Structure formats: C-alpha cells, structure tokens
Amino acid sequence: MVSPAPSLPRDFSQLSLTEAAELLAARRLPPVEQWHPEREGDSAMEIRADGSWYHEGGRINRPAMVRLFSTILRREPDGRHVLVTPAEKLSIAVEDMPFRAVEMKSEGEGQMRKLVFRLDTDDLVMAGADHPLSFGRDPDAPDPRLHVRGVLSNGLEARIDRALYYEIVEMALAEGAEPPAIWSNGACFPLVDA
Numbered sequence: 001m002v003s004p005a006p007s008l009p010r011d012f013s014q015l016s017l018t019e020a021a022e023l024l025a026a027r028r029l030p031p032v033e034q035w036h037p038e039r040e041g042d043s044a045m046e047i048r049a050d051g052s053w054y055h056e057g058g059r060i061n062r063p064a065m066v067r068l069f070s071t072i073l074r075r076e077p078d079g080r081h082v083l084v085t086p087a088e089k090l091s092i093a094v095e096d097m098p099f100r101a102v103e104m105k106s107e108g109e110g111q112m113r114k115l116v117f118r119l120d121t122d123d124l125v126m127a128g129a130d131h132p133l134s135f136g137r138d139p140d141a142p143d144p145r146l147h148v149r150g151v152l153s154n155g156l157e158a159r160i161d162r163a164l165y166y167e168i169v170e171m172a173l174a175e176g177a178e179p180p181a182i183w184s185n186g187a188c189f190p191l192v193d194a
Helices: 017-026 063-071 160-175
Strands: 039-047 051-054 073-075 081-084 088-094 099-107 114-117 125-126 146-148 157-161 182-186 187-190
Touching: 017 039, 017 114, 039 081, 051 063, 063 073, 099 160, 114 157, 114 182, 157 160
Parallel strands: 039 088, 099 157
Antiparallel strands: 039 051, 073 081, 081 088, 099 114, 114 125, 146 157, 182 187
C-alpha cells in the first residue's frame, strides 16, 4: 500500500521552500485514478464549504481520519466526488471544494517566485503548471482556487482562503504587470481568467 506524505514536521511558517520541495517529492498517494471497482455506494459523508468533514451528520473531528480519507478522494468525469479503493467506490457530497488552502509561503519575486500552499489536510502544493491557480472571470466576485491533483480539466481543487487571495493580489499589483498576474514555479497566472 502507498502511504501519503508525512505530516508537516513543524509549523508551516518555519518551513523553508527547500524543505517544502523535499516533502512534496516524498509525497506518495494511493493510485486512485487506476482503481475501477464494480461495487459502488454512498459513503454518507460530506465535505462542507468550510472544509469540515461529516459522516451521517456528525463532524469528523480526528485530523488523521480526514487526512486518510482525503488520500482516496477522486473526482469523476461527470463532476461527482468519490472515495475509492480497489474494492469499492463510494459517493461523497462536496459543498464547494474538497480542500482549502489555509497558509501560503512565497519565495522570490516576479518570474522567479514560488508559492507553496498548505491545505487544511496538511498537504503541501506548489503552484505551477501542474498545479495552476485561477481566480475567476469577474474581478468583483473572485473565485480563487488551486488545482491539487487529478486531471487539470476535472481534478480536485482547493478554495484559497480570502486572506491568502488578498496577499496574492498585493504581490501581483506590487510587481506592476499589466494585466495583473502572479508567477509561481515558472508559470504565470492572471488575476482575472480570460
């Protein structure tokens, strides 16, 4: 069995980007995209917009349990979310997005910038070509999100918390690009999607 990435060794704010990159390289997730079990059902679980997980109406309060379930989460081509193992596939309701980006670390400036996000599951994601940022088409109603995993067109995403979004906007505006955009890991992301 493949094990997920280890938990953060210390406070995210104390982590260097080099250490974050090492953790990302060590990340091992189950191969859920390769599993196509015949048995299907309903997990009686939901992920609410605030990122909290529930089972049969009761909140799951154990972070280790949430982290474990998050490693077997997949989004189907029809947009449904499922928990999948080699033996079964169970639907799970997702109110907004399955993950929340709750902390961010930035290193460098302009095209040399790298942004690493800590998700509410303690996973780390470095924004870049494989993990794009998007902000929606309406600057008056931003929709900040980060692609976490799965196919780009239909994968799992994280909602970027509002405070982090404002921090990204400040960095982009300070750099003066026109139209405003933020770079991470060699990829450029406009603050308004075309």
